[in-house]
Amino acid sequence: MLIKKKKDLPDNQVTDYSIYQSRRHFMKTMAGLGLMATAGGIIQPSFANTSRQFSTNEKLTSFDDISSYCNYYEFGTGKSDPKKNAHSLVTSPWSVVVEGECQKPGKYNLEDLLKPVSIEERNYRFRCVEGWSMVIPWMGFPLAELIKRMKPTSKAKYVYFETLLDPQHMPGQKTKVLDWPYTEGLRMDEAMNPLTLMATGLYGKDLLNQNGAPLRLVVPWKYGFKSIKSIAKIRFMEHQPVNSWQKANMTEYGFYSNVNPQVNHPRWSQRKERRIGEFRKRKTLMFNGYSEQVASLYKGMDLKKNF
Numbered sequence: 001m002l003i004k005k006k007k008d009l010p011d012n013q014v015t016d017y018s019i020y021q022s023r024r025h026f027m028k029t030m031a032g033l034g035l036m037a038t039a040g041g042i043i044q045p046s047f048a049n050t051s052r053q054f055s056t057n058e059k060l061t062s063f064d065d066i067s068s069y070c071n072y073y074e075f076g077t078g079k080s081d082p083k084k085n086a087h088s089l090v091t092s093p094w095s096v097v098v099e100g101e102c103q104k105p106g107k108y109n110l111e112d113l114l115k116p117v118s119i120e121e122r123n124y125r126f127r128c129v130e131g132w133s134m135v136i137p138w139m140g141f142p143l144a145e146l147i148k149r150m151k152p153t154s155k156a157k158y159v160y161f162e163t164l165l166d167p168q169h170m171p172g173q174k175t176k177v178l179d180w181p182y183t184e185g186l187r188m189d190e191a192m193n194p195l196t197l198m199a200t201g202l203y204g205k206d207l208l209n210q211n212g213a214p215l216r217l218v219v220p221w222k223y224g225f226k227s228i229k230s231i232a233k234i235r236f237m238e239h240q241p242v243n244s245w246q247k248a249n250m251t252e253y254g255f256y257s258n259v260n261p262q263v264n265h266p267r268w269s270q271r272k273e274r275r276i277g278e279f280r281k282r283k284t285l286m287f288n289g290y291s292e293q294v295a296s297l298y299k300g301m302d303l304k305k306n307f
């Protein structure tokens with residue numbers, strides 16, 4: 001399926017990583033001069049402003065690494081399994097059920113969910129609990145935009161997400177490695193934070209299945225497992241939901257899962273990380289480097305208890 005948005009780029013401009021990088025360099029230079037233009041024509045000023053406000057300018061991980069080294073247990077537990085197996089996922093047609101504490105529940109076609117949004121590009125650090133990290137140029141829109149349209153009631157304190165349940169096309173769901181469907185949750189203020197994205201693509205193209213097509217969450221200050229893929233259900237809840245990894249192992253995984261070099265996973269230190277494509281490890285940053293934007297959400301909380 002192809003979600004065509006005005007800010008998407010023609011395939012031939014982005015298939016090659018080096019061309020993508022040089023286009024970005026060109027755009028940054030133009031933006032620096034106050035000119036908002038690309039080879040293809042005029043782009044919206046908001047596009048450049050948003051990417052500057054939220055994006056890191058660290059070196060991007062290659063498209064090849066992002067689409068080859070994946071975690072998607074519905075398609076196997078190995079890092080290279082999703083790329084091999086995820087072709088069987090059917091992403092068109094796609095619908096998302098919205099339910100719970102909101103005034104606009106229903107079953108929405110993906111096209112209807114995306115019609116009113118404008119897709120932005122943001123380069124986010126992405127840190128897995130297993131100790132590796134990437135920098136990914138996501139395409140997406142703030143989750144807050146979707147939440148506002150659904151008009152949550154005053155009882156809605158949390159947002160819960162579910163991945164599609166379809167064992168026929170997701171062979172991992174025939175095994176018991178996790179309790180299916182994969183589930184995740186955010187506190188309402190985390191969900192409304194402008195950093196939290198609903199992603200539809202990366203590197204200017206629609207998401208590949210292994211990266212969570214057609215719609216996934218991206219929460220850059222939290223460990224990667226919070227960024228649930230191929231979302232089929234959103235539920236507004238009064239009480240804190242339990243996510244798949246908590247269900248699997250309550251002592252190893254918490255609800256918050258904020259990137260925190262001070263709190264180790266029982267089997268791994270979280271002080272350092274290996275950026276995919278690099279050899280020497282880096283020091284992991286509190287909130288994955290997004291303290292300025294999110295530390296206030298956790299004021300007064302003991303983050304060693306609320307891990």
Ligand SMILES: Nc1nc2c(c(=O)[nH]1)N[C@H]1C(S)=C(S)[C@@H](COP(=O)(O)O)O[C@H]1N2
Nearest residue numbers: 070071072073163182211224225227228229
């Ligand atoms: N449905 C679903 N979503 C998921 C996972 C999964 O197994 N199933 N893995 C999570 C984990 S552990 C990580 S690190 C990220 C990986 O995203 P990527 O493969 O696009 O890099 O997806 C998260 N979302």
Ligand SMILES: [Mo]
Nearest residue numbers: 128129224225
């Ligand atoms: Mo992960």
